[in-house]
Amino acid sequence: MLSGALLLAGLPVHASPQQATPPQSSGPPPGDPSAGLRLRLDTQGLAPAQVDASQRLLDDALARLPPQFMNQLDRAVPVRWSDALPHASYGRAERTDLLLNRRLLPALTDGSAATLRSDRPHRSQRRELLATVLHELTHFLDREQRLSDDPRLLDLAGWQVKVHRRSRLADNRFVDRSPDPYELTDPEEFVAVNMEYFLLDPAYACRRPALHRWFSAYFDWSPPQDDCAAGYPFLDTSDDPDAKVVGILDPERVYQVDYLLAEGNDQLMSRWGHGMLRLVVCAPGRPRGPDCRLDLQHHLVLSFRAFVDDVQLSSWRGLTGSYPSRLFVLPLSQVVEEYTKDQLRGLRSVPLRLERDEVAGLLERAAKLHWSYDGRYYFLTNNCAVETFKLLHDGVPRLVAERLDSITPTGLMRQLREQGIADTAVLDDRREALRLGYRFDSLRERFQAMYDVARGELALPPASVEGWLDASPDARRPWLRDAGLRASAALLLLEQAAYRREVLLAREDLKRRYLDRTTDDPRFADADEQLQQVLEQSGFLSRPAELLDGQAGYGLPQHGELQWLAAEGARRRVGLQRLGEQLTAEVRELLDPAARARLDGAQANVTLLGDRLRALHEAGDGLRLP
Known part of the structure; x- marks a missing residue:
C-alpha cells in the first residue's frame, strides 16, 4: 500500500x-x-x-x-x-x-x-x-x-x-x-x-x-442511524463564573457570519491584525433577521489562538511552531474588551455573503475543529489568517474555487471583499457602523481624552496617553497626589487600564518562565505542585477533548457525553477557582522582581486614586468628564 x-x-x-x-x-x-x-x-x-x-x-x-x-x-x-x-x-x-x-x-x-x-x-x-x-x-x-x-x-x-x-x-x-x-x-x-x-x-x-x-x-445509500443531539456543543471558556461549561450552538439561531478583524499594532506578532469569525446569534425567541445584530450579548467569536487567555504571542515561539493552534468559541463581549480596552486595538466586523446551508456547514466544521483539531502556530505559514482560510475552505465548498490565499488577516479581508464574499460597505459610514456593531473602536481615543483632561490640569510631561502608561507606576504616582476631582476621575480610568495591562504581562511572563523552565529560581520548587495542578486542571480550557479522556466515543459529543461534560467541566471549574485563590499570594512572589514592582505599583495607584476621589467628591459638587 x-x-x-x-x-x-x-x-x-x-x-x-x-x-x-x-x-x-x-x-x-x-x-x-x-x-x-x-x-x-x-x-x-x-x-x-x-x-x-x-x-x-x-x-x-x-x-x-x-x-x-x-x-x-x-x-x-x-x-x-x-x-x-x-x-x-x-x-x-x-x-x-x-x-x-x-x-x-x-x-x-x-x-x-x-x-x-x-x-x-x-x-x-x-x-x-x-x-x-x-x-x-x-x-x-x-x-x-x-x-x-x-x-x-x-x-x-x-x-x-x-x-x-x-x-x-x-x-x-x-x-x-x-x-x-x-x-x-x-x-x-x-x-x-x-x-x-x-x-x-x-x-x-x-x-x-x-x-x-x-x-x-x-x-447513493446509507445505513440506519441514531437520533442526534441537537445543535453543536462547545466548551464555554469565558471568564463568567456563572456561565454553563458546555454551550449548544443552534445553526437556526445564527443569522450571519462576519469576518472579524482586530486591527494591527506595533507588536511584531500583531502588526497585520488578528482574523476571526463572528457568529451573529439571535436571542432566544427572536426570529432570525437583521435585528439579531443587536443581540450582542449572545454573539460568539471563533478564534484560533494558542491559549484561551493569550492574544499576544512571543516572536520566537510563534516562528518555530512551539505554540498550539486551536479553535476557541468566545463571547463577543470578552473579545471586544480584550482588544479595545486591553490592547487598544479596534475591531471591524464584516458580514460574509453565505447561504443558509453554507452557514450550517461552516458551523459543523467549526465544531469538528473545536473538539478534534490540535494544530501548530507558525507566524508565516499557519497563523490565524491561514487557519481561518482553511475553516472557510473546508466548511463552505463553494469558496474552494475562490482566490483566498493570503497569509495575513488584513490580506484575507481584502480578498474576501474582492471576491464579493465580504460586504465591506457596512464600514463606509463610521457612525452607523459603530451604532450597528460593524465597528468597535479602540478605547485609545477615550483614554487620550481622559489623559488630556488630566494633562490640562496637571501639565503632565508625556504628550500621549501611551507615553503616560509606559512610564513606571512609581514615576506616575507623585502627579496623582496633586490631582483635582476631574483629573483624579480621569486618571483612575487610566490607572485601572494600566493595572489590567500589568496583570496580563505578569501572567504571560510567569507562564513563559515556568513552562520553559528558563529560571532556576528556588521559589518555583516550593509552588511547583500547586502550579502543576493548575496547569493540569486548566488544560481542558485549551483542549476541550481532554474533558472526555477515558470516555467512549469519538467525533462530536453526543447525549451521554454531554451530561459527562457538564458535570466534569463544572467540577474542574470549581477546582480551578479554589486553586487560584490558594495560589494568588504565592504566585505574586514568583514574579520577576521588576514585574512584581510594576504590578504592585499599579495596584497602589488605583487604591490611591480611589481614596482621593472619594475624599474630593465629598467636598465637591459634581463631576463632568468628556
Whole structure:
C-alpha cells in the first residue's frame, strides 16, 4: 500500500462540489450469479464448524455493504486464514487475497469471540473481525476507484490545503476524538477506517455528519442511524463564573457570519491584525433577521489562538511552531474588551455573503475543529489568517474555487471583499457602523481624552496617553497626589487600564518562565505542585477533548457525553477557582522582581486614586468628564 503522507506532499488540489456525485454502476445485471463482489473462502485445512463460522462472518460483511460497493468491486476475492500475519493484526488486503489472522479462528468458531473483549476500537473480537473484513474490502475498492484521492474527502478528513493551494499538508492534525488513530496514517487508511464506522455504527451520522453525507452520496445509500443531539456543543471558556461549561450552538439561531478583524499594532506578532469569525446569534425567541445584530450579548467569536487567555504571542515561539493552534468559541463581549480596552486595538466586523446551508456547514466544521483539531502556530505559514482560510475552505465548498490565499488577516479581508464574499460597505459610514456593531473602536481615543483632561490640569510631561502608561507606576504616582476631582476621575480610568495591562504581562511572563523552565529560581520548587495542578486542571480550557479522556466515543459529543461534560467541566471549574485563590499570594512572589514592582505599583495607584476621589467628591459638587 502506498503511503498517503508521501503522496500528499505534492498532491495537486482541485475544486470539488459540495456533495460527491454517486458513480454509475459498473457491475453486471442483477440476478447474474457471477455479478458483483463475491467472497470465496479457502476451506483447505478447515473443519466444518470453522467453515460455517467463517462463512457466517463473510455473509454478515456482504449484507452490510452498499449495492454500489458490490457492483463497483465486481470480482471474486479469495479469503484465507493465515498464520503469517503479525500477532496484533486481524487481517490484511494482499494484491488479490484477503487474509485473516488464524489465531482468531478458534474463538470465532466456538462463539466466544462475540463476548471476548478486545482492546481495539470495536470492543469484541467478533465485531473487530467483521470490521476488518469491511476495512480490507474497502482497500480493494479504493485501489480501483480511488476514493482516497477525492479532494472533498481530503478536506473533510483533515489533510488540509496549504494556503496557496498548490498541495496539501502531509500531516493530519485532527488527532483528538478519533475512533482509531490508525486513520491518521494516510488517506487510504482513513477511508478504510471510516468505512467501518459508516457501516457499523449508527451514531456515525451524528459524530461525523459531513463524512457520513459524503459516503452516503458516493454510494447513493446509507445505513440506519441514531437520533442526534441537537445543535453543536462547545466548551464555554469565558471568564463568567456563572456561565454553563458546555454551550449548544443552534445553526437556526445564527443569522450571519462576519469576518472579524482586530486591527494591527506595533507588536511584531500583531502588526497585520488578528482574523476571526463572528457568529451573529439571535436571542432566544427572536426570529432570525437583521435585528439579531443587536443581540450582542449572545454573539460568539471563533478564534484560533494558542491559549484561551493569550492574544499576544512571543516572536520566537510563534516562528518555530512551539505554540498550539486551536479553535476557541468566545463571547463577543470578552473579545471586544480584550482588544479595545486591553490592547487598544479596534475591531471591524464584516458580514460574509453565505447561504443558509453554507452557514450550517461552516458551523459543523467549526465544531469538528473545536473538539478534534490540535494544530501548530507558525507566524508565516499557519497563523490565524491561514487557519481561518482553511475553516472557510473546508466548511463552505463553494469558496474552494475562490482566490483566498493570503497569509495575513488584513490580506484575507481584502480578498474576501474582492471576491464579493465580504460586504465591506457596512464600514463606509463610521457612525452607523459603530451604532450597528460593524465597528468597535479602540478605547485609545477615550483614554487620550481622559489623559488630556488630566494633562490640562496637571501639565503632565508625556504628550500621549501611551507615553503616560509606559512610564513606571512609581514615576506616575507623585502627579496623582496633586490631582483635582476631574483629573483624579480621569486618571483612575487610566490607572485601572494600566493595572489590567500589568496583570496580563505578569501572567504571560510567569507562564513563559515556568513552562520553559528558563529560571532556576528556588521559589518555583516550593509552588511547583500547586502550579502543576493548575496547569493540569486548566488544560481542558485549551483542549476541550481532554474533558472526555477515558470516555467512549469519538467525533462530536453526543447525549451521554454531554451530561459527562457538564458535570466534569463544572467540577474542574470549581477546582480551578479554589486553586487560584490558594495560589494568588504565592504566585505574586514568583514574579520577576521588576514585574512584581510594576504590578504592585499599579495596584497602589488605583487604591490611591480611589481614596482621593472619594475624599474630593465629598467636598465637591459634581463631576463632568468628556
